[in-house]
Every structure is written in structure tokens, then in C-alpha cells.
Amino acid sequence: MGAHSTHLDVQWFLVPKTGSSSEECEDAIDVLLSPETSSLFAAVSDGASESLLAGAWARQLVHGAVALMSAADEESVVGQDGLSRFVVEDLLARTVDQWDGYLAKYEAERIARGRPITWYEQPGLDKGAFATLMAVHMREAPADPENPKAVRRWIWRAFALGDSCLFHLRDGRLLTSFPITDGHGFGITPQLLGSRNRNASLIADRVSTATGELRTEDELLLATDALAAWLLSHPEVDSGGAGRQLGRLADLDQELFAEWVQNERDKSRMRNDDVALVRMRVKTEG
Amino acid sequence: MPYTAEISRTNPGCFIFLVDQSASMSDPIGSGEMVQQRAQVVSDAINRLLTELSVKCAKEEGVRDYFHVAVIGYGHTQVGSAFTGGLAGRDLVPLSEIANNPARLESRTKKVPDGAGGLVETTVQFPVWMDPVTNGGTPMTRALGYADSLVARWVDEHPGGFPPIVLNLTDGESTDGDPTSAAIGLASHATADGAVLLFNLHVSGASGTPVTFPDGEGDLPDTYSRLLFHMSSVLPSHMRSYAASQGHRVSDATRGFVYNADITSIIEFLDIGTRATELR
Numbered sequence A: 001m002g003a004h005s006t007h008l009d010v011q012w013f014l015v016p017k018t019g020s021s022s023e024e025c026e027d028a029i030d031v032l033l034s035p036e037t038s039s040l041f042a043a044v045s046d047g048a049s050e051s052l053l054a055g056a057w058a059r060q061l062v063h064g065a066v067a068l069m070s071a072a073d074e075e076s077v078v079g080q081d082g083l084s085r086f087v088v089e090d091l092l093a094r095t096v097d098q099w100d101g102y103l104a105k106y107e108a109e110r111i112a113r114g115r116p117i118t119w120y121e122q123p124g125l126d127k128g129a130f131a132t133l134m135a136v137h138m139r140e141a142p143a144d145p146e147n148p149k150a151v152r153r154w155i156w157r158a159f160a161l162g163d164s165c166l167f168h169l170r171d172g173r174l175l176t177s178f179p180i181t182d183g184h185g186f187g188i189t190p191q192l193l194g195s196r197n198r199n200a201s202l203i204a205d206r207v208s209t210a211t212g213e214l215r216t217e218d219e220l221l222l223a224t225d226a227l228a229a230w231l232l233s234h235p236e237v238d239s240g241g242a243g244r245q246l247g248r249l250a251d252l253d254q255e256l257f258a259e260w261v262q263n264e265r266d267k268s269r270m271r272n273d274d275v276a277l278v279r280m281r282v283k284t285e286g
Numbered sequence B: 001m002p003y004t005a006e007i008s009r010t011n012p013g014c015f016i017f018l019v020d021q022s023a024s025m026s027d028p029i030g031s032g033e034m035v036q037q038r039a040q041v042v043s044d045a046i047n048r049l050l051t052e053l054s055v056k057c058a059k060e061e062g063v064r065d066y067f068h069v070a071v072i073g074y075g076h077t078q079v080g081s082a083f084t085g086g087l088a089g090r091d092l093v094p095l096s097e098i099a100n101n102p103a104r105l106e107s108r109t110k111k112v113p114d115g116a117g118g119l120v121e122t123t124v125q126f127p128v129w130m131d132p133v134t135n136g137g138t139p140m141t142r143a144l145g146y147a148d149s150l151v152a153r154w155v156d157e158h159p160g161g162f163p164p165i166v167l168n169l170t171d172g173e174s175t176d177g178d179p180t181s182a183a184i185g186l187a188s189h190a191t192a193d194g195a196v197l198l199f200n201l202h203v204s205g206a207s208g209t210p211v212t213f214p215d216g217e218g219d220l221p222d223t224y225s226r227l228l229f230h231m232s233s234v235l236p237s238h239m240r241s242y243a244a245s246q247g248h249r250v251s252d253a254t255r256g257f258v259y260n261a262d263i264t265s266i267i268e269f270l271d272i273g274t275r276a277t278e279l280r
Helices: A054-072 A085-094 A096-112 A122-127 A200-206 A225-233 A241-250 A254-266 B038-056 B095-100 B140-157 B180-187 B223-231 B237-245 B263-273
Strands: A005-015 A027-033 A039-046 A133-140 A154-161 A165-170 A173-178 A208-214 A219-223 A275-285 B013-020 B067-074 B079-081 B104-113 B119-128 B165-170 B197-203 B257-261
Touching (some): A005 A027, A005 A039, A005 A254, A027 A054, A039 A054, A039 A219, A039 A275, A054 A085, A085 A096, A133 A165, A154 A165, A165 A208, A173 A208, A219 A241, A225 A275, B013 B038, B013 B140, B038 B095, B038 B197, B067 B140, B079 B140, B140 B180, B165 B263, B180 B197, B180 B223, B197 B263, B237 B263, B257 B263
Parallel strands (some): B013 B067, B013 B165, B165 B197, B197 B257
Antiparallel strands (some): A005 A275, A027 A039, A039 A133, A133 A154, A165 A219, A219 A275, B067 B079, B104 B119
16 A cells, blocks of 8 residues: 555635626635645635725735734634634734725825725725625644554634635535524625724624534535525535535636536526635545 | 516616606795705705715726616606706716716715714715706606606616616695506506506695505595505515614505605605615
């Protein structure tokens, strides 16, 4: 029997809602693999359509969350009691505290282009942008010193605000769905993180967290609400049909994945909304 | 299920406001310090609604055309566009053009919280697209016929979209005949998502309690109010839910009708009657 090695495998997809261009997509993804590939950090965010600069805010949130998790690395930001106020303050420093600077640059750039901010944009900019956030850190568990040759384990730790979801699949079957557990959990007023919200205690209270252990070939998916609702509303989700279908789709390229999404929308099986998907696996080779 | 079509730039919504500009609209509404001319209150309410719609549909670098809007006046001299300024004479106008073409921006004072439990006056920009006009009779039948021609073209061009919503704001009886058959004709146009919605608001005389969103004739005082009630469409479920969330008692039979409206219920009528399904 030859030697086996494991590595982390990740794909991600962004598909704008029908009628919008890719520049108008308000879902965002960030993924970072640590240099020694022992850790994977990923986040998705869904910018609220009714706020201005929601896409830019969603991108700021995913970059901030990934930077926060990778800076902590072995010291996971998700503790036994959830996300501490200290961690939330760090997240706000990387996101909310940067927003005014981003806005000032945006407004200056609009003036430079001869298109200054108008009376109908100002109230929305004053109110701030809003988005969901789902972030996960996946890492190899430390080797057992008493049994160094044992199969290595992988741990994931996630935190979420709003209705973007994480799914843990084994052989296509759903083991964990977080934070929404059934297809009826998607309303039109999910919890959102605002670009002007500096209330770390309130956010720490509202963030939910989850952890789990991955086996080789298990899959972790991060998805924004339209795709997450599609998966959870499939009757065969428990037997693995819908999960396996998503896994096969994640092996496709962006164009084919976008075609499949469009087809589901056309058949009214998926809501017409931006779609973000990240698929992560521990793969064995050798 | 009817009245669930998504509203998007490819499937926009359509609002048609019919505004009574007869002479009696110069009469007062309100009491004490709040007395204003009815026509002024109605035009302020519509200007405010157009402002809110523009802000709601604003995205980076422009307003998205989720809606096309017409404001039609009816009075002594004519039935036609009530827009002034750059949009004068236009019927249905995409929202982005409305947002970019107010006739003027007025500076108005507004009281806002001062952060210490009190109120402080501040100046806000108030865009104006229509001015109060008061003259002559109330040709409501012609106005409904005018809306009919706009609606007929719209449903032809948007057969799968959310059906047009017509909001009629008046303070008196029709002076060009019984408007019932014109109203029935108007509401007989339909898209695959449902029939055209016609909502009616009667502006208050000097006294009387408003009757808001009734589900039967019981509380209505006279033949005229019952006629307007029967001309009004039943509220679709998302508007009914919204009305309930605003404290109104509603049932499956609740109609888009307000009788003896005061200033507050004019604003509520426009808010509930233009409540959209989710924008995409």
C-alpha cells in the first residue's frame, strides 16, 4: 500500500441575479489557504439589495473576516462561548472602522468623474450598507503524540450573522446545516451587519457559532440564501441526492455552474437572487 | 398565486396617480395649526412619495427603473400629466428620469431630535415634481378613462409583470357621470399576475372620522362613499399584511379605500397602496 497524503481542495462560484451584470453582484467571497496548506479560511456575504454600496460592503466583510481568522490561525476566533466581544471588536476594526475611509475615496472618485453624489443617494449612504456574514476556518487537528501515525483529523469552526449558510456533507448527505436548518428559515428580513454598527456587545450576542470534525472526502459548503434555500427545500437532501448534485456541479467551471443556476431559476426552483458558493474538501492522494 | 410577480428592471411595476384638481381642492384640511389646503397636502404627499421611491431604488450612480410612474391631474381645464418642469406633459415616466428631473429642489425646515431629548429645526431638500392646482369640476370618469388607455398599453407590453396600480385621490363626486363603469373597465385589464388594482382615497371635508381600509359598507355614511368602496380593489396579501403591521384591522375582503382621509391617512394610503413585493 503506497503512502497517502491529504490536501485541502476548494472551489468557489459567484453568479449575479438574472438581469444584473457581474459588477452589480452583491454577494462576495474570500478564500485563503495558509502557506503550508494546513488551514483554510473562507467567508461569504450577501449584501442587502436595498442598501447602497452593498456589494462593496459585502467584500469588505469577507476580507475582514478572513484576515481576522488567519491572524489568529491556531487560536481559533470561535471559542466555546461563541465569538468574544474582543474578537468582534477586531472584526469591526477591520471593517466598520474602514468604511468612512472607503466612502470618502468613493465620493472623491465620483467628483473626479463629474458625477457627484446626488440627493437620492445621500440618505442611503448616510444610513450605511448592510450584509450577512458566514465565515469558516478549517484546519488540521494537532497530531496525537501517543499515536502519531493515526489518520489526521480536520476541524472546522464557523461563525454567522444572517441567513448565509454552512453545510457539512458526507457522501452527499447533510450532517450539519448552520445557522438555518430548514427551508422555511429564509425570510426577507435576515439579521444583517451594518457598516455603521459599532455595537460589539450587540453583535457578539447575535452571532451564532458552530464547530465540527471532517473526515477525508467530506465536503463543507458555504452558500448565500437562494442556493441554501434550494438545497434545504430538496426532498432528497437527507438521502444525499441534492448534496451530491451540488458536489458534481462544483467540479464544473464557472460558466456551466452559472448555466445550471439559470436553469433552476427558469423552472422557478430557485429564487432569482445573487448566488455565492464555496466548496471545500479534504482530499486523499496516493 | 396572483400579485406575486417579481418587480425588477426587466419586469418593472407601474403606478398611476389620479389627482383631483377641482376647485374644492382649495378648501382646508386639518385643524388648529395644521390647517392646509387639500391640494397642497395631496401634492406634498405625492412629491414625498416620489422622493421616497427614488431613494429606495437608488443604487450606485443612479436610480434603478423598478417602477414607471404617471401623475395625472383632473379638473376644469383638462385631464393630463400633472408633472411640472422638465417632465411636463409626460405620462408614464421611468423612475430614474423622475429622480433626475424634479422641477425644483425646495429648502424646507424640519424638526429632528437634537440628541438631548429635544427637537431642533434643520433645513432639508424637498424635490418637487407637481404643484397644487385647483379649478372647476371633477371629471373622474374621464380621468379613469385616461388611466385605462395607459394601463391597456402597459399590460400589453408587460404581460407577465405585476399589474399596474392606479391610486385615485379626490375630494368630491364625479361631475362627468357615474364613474362605476369606467372603474370596472379599468380594473378588467390584467397581466398573468392579476387584474389591475384601483385604490381610491376621499379627502376629508371639515369634519368626520376617517374610515381606512374597510372590508364592508357598514361604516360608510352615504351612497357616494359606498360607490367609491365598490370601485376599489381588494388589497393583495402583501399589502394586507403590511397594513396589518401598521395597526389596521384587515380581512380577506379589505379594500384599498380610505374615506374622509385626514393628512395622516393620505400618507398611509400612499404608503400601503404602493407597497411592492420584493425588488430584484
